Amino acid sequence: MSLSTSDKLKVEVRGHTALITIDNPGANTWDTESLPALRELINTLNGEPEIFALVMTGAGEKFFSAGADLKLFADGDPEQARTMAVYFGEAFETLADFRGVSIAAVNGFAMGGGLEAAMACDIRIAEEGVQMALPEAKVGLLPCAGGTQRLARLVGEGWAKRIILCGERVDAATALRIGLVEEVVAKGESLTAALALAEKVGGQSPGAVASCKRLIHGARDIEISSGLALERDLFVDLFSTEDQREGVNAFLEKRKPQWKNR
Numbered sequence: 549m550s551l552s553t554s555d556k557l558k559v560e561v562r563g564h565t566a567l568i569t570i571d572n573p574g575a576n577t578w579d580t581e582s583l584p585a586l587r588e589l590i591n592t593l594n595g596e597p598e599i600f601a602l603v604m605t606g607a608g609e610k611f612f613s614a615g616a617d618l619k620l621f622a623d624g625d626p627e628q629a630r631t632m633a634v635y636f637g638e639a640f641e642t643l644a645d646f647r648g649v650s651i652a653a654v655n656g657f658a659m660g661g662g663l664e665a666a667m668a669c670d671i672r673i674a675e676e677g678v679q680m681a682l683p684e685a686k687v688g689l690l691p692c693a694g695g696t697q698r699l700a701r702l703v704g705e706g707w708a709k710r711i712i713l714c715g716e717r718v719d720a721a722t723a724l725r726i727g728l729v730e731e732v733v734a735k736g737e738s739l740t741a742a743l744a745l746a747e748k749v750g751g752q753s754p755g756a757v758a759s760c761k762r763l764i765h766g767a768r769d770i771e772i773s774s775g776l777a778l779e780r781d782l783f784v785d786l787f788s789t790e791d792q793r794e795g796v797n798a799f800l801e802k803r804k805p806q807w808k809n810r
């Protein structure tokens with residue numbers, strides 16, 4: 549049984565990692581089929597105790613994703629625009645809240661909603677030569693899939709303004725320098741690098757990882773005193789899980805832990 553409800557989103561499970569490939573012939577654009585499918589897929593993965601990480605990449609060599617299918621905006625229909633904005637929001641917020649670790653293997657152009665998908669992931673690995681942009685204003689639109697919010701948080705307001713307000717494209721080296729991606733690898737190597745990183749997640753307690761992700765995300769929006777209090781509470785909560793005892797005892801017994809995700 550396929551975990552995906554759309555042919556435009558291929559899924560393959562490799563160990564503890566779900567490999568998601570955006571596969572919409574042309575430019576791997578997002579549309580009214582693939583966005584709800586992504587949201588459903590992440591919800592399904594959240595219920596799969598054996599899945600600790602996901603890797604997202606684009607089919608082919610040229611595009612990670614060129615963003616929204618611009619054909620959908622040709623009529624200037626506000627209702628259709630709202631539908632798309634809601635689909636984007638629901639899909640990428642669900643992706644950002646994925647219980648495990650998400651890694652974007654940016655193997656080609658990441659434009660508009662394509663870059664917004666990558667930014668909704670926890671970590672981005674880009675290939676030399678790829679270009680990234682939020683060029684929505686060039687076509688009279690604005691990034692409505694988290695771009696104005698996530699880019700500024702990742703790279704600061706100055707670079708977010710250069711990229712969004714000036715329509716500047718960044719290459720992989722610049723993206724690394726400004727903090728838009730965490731690693732740059734040779735052409736054709738992003739998937740291997742992303743899967744290798746995802747493999748490392750498999751060595752960590754999934755419950756502890758989920759709590760840490762919640763704390764890191766919360767740190768953006770709450771007072772540090774509240775964040776520190778939540779950190780203590782979630783630390784104590786781990787002691788109600790089997791994996792906490794398994795992790796510490798495996799270390800003391802010099803063996804690999806067997807995570808049960810509970």
Ligand SMILES: C/C=C/C(=O)SCCNC(=O)CCNC(=O)[C@H](O)C(C)(C)COP(=O)(O)OP(=O)(O)OC[C@H]1O[C@@H](n2cnc3c(N)ncnc32)[C@H](O)[C@@H]1OP(=O)(O)O
Nearest residue numbers: 574575577614615616617618619657659660661683692693
């Ligand atoms: C909330 C989200 C909003 C959004 O995401 S709005 C969309 C934001 N994205 C963009 O504006 C990117 C648009 N695409 C481009 O600017 C260019 O592509 C690239 C610079 C990425 C690559 O340029 P090049 O190498 O010349 O390729 P090519 O011939 O333009 O693209 C191959 C085929 O893909 C189609 N395509 C590319 N992007 C989109 C798109 N976003 N929506 C619909 N079609 C797209 C083209 O038209 C063409 O098609 P054919 O082969 O039939 O001529």
